[in-house]
Amino acid sequence: VHLVESGGGLVQAGGSLRLSCVASGGTISKNAMGWFRQAPGKEREFVSAISWSGGTPVYADSVKGRFTISRDNAKNTVYLQMNSLKPEDTAVFYCAAATVPFGSTWSNEYNYWGQGTQVTVSS
Secondary structure, eight states, X not given: OEEEEEOOEEEETXXXXXXXXXXXXXXXXXXXXXXXXXXXXXXXXXXXXXXXTSOSOEEOTTTTTTEEEEEEGGGTEEEEEEOSOOGGGOEEEEEEEESXXXXXXXXXXXXXXXXXXXXXXXX
């Protein structure tokens, strides 16, 4: 499975972006999907995950109430709607397909990763 993220960019604090992750070369309809991010000089961290059916979303505390994950299995696509963005959200955002059907916060349960899309939030 090949994952390609898009939708990143430069936005002012308080603004919004919608990230997309399109899968090809296979279906992700039975996989949980997740979003992770890595800021400069920091380790990659969990952002959000969603089960194979689109239920039971999971969020990091730092994004809860601001970000919304969703998926469209018919389009083999996962989304991350990001509102009220803060400068500390600046990072490369990666989507990943999990080996399990329900969302996980553990990166080692994801076996397919995209190349990432840069999100920069200016103050």
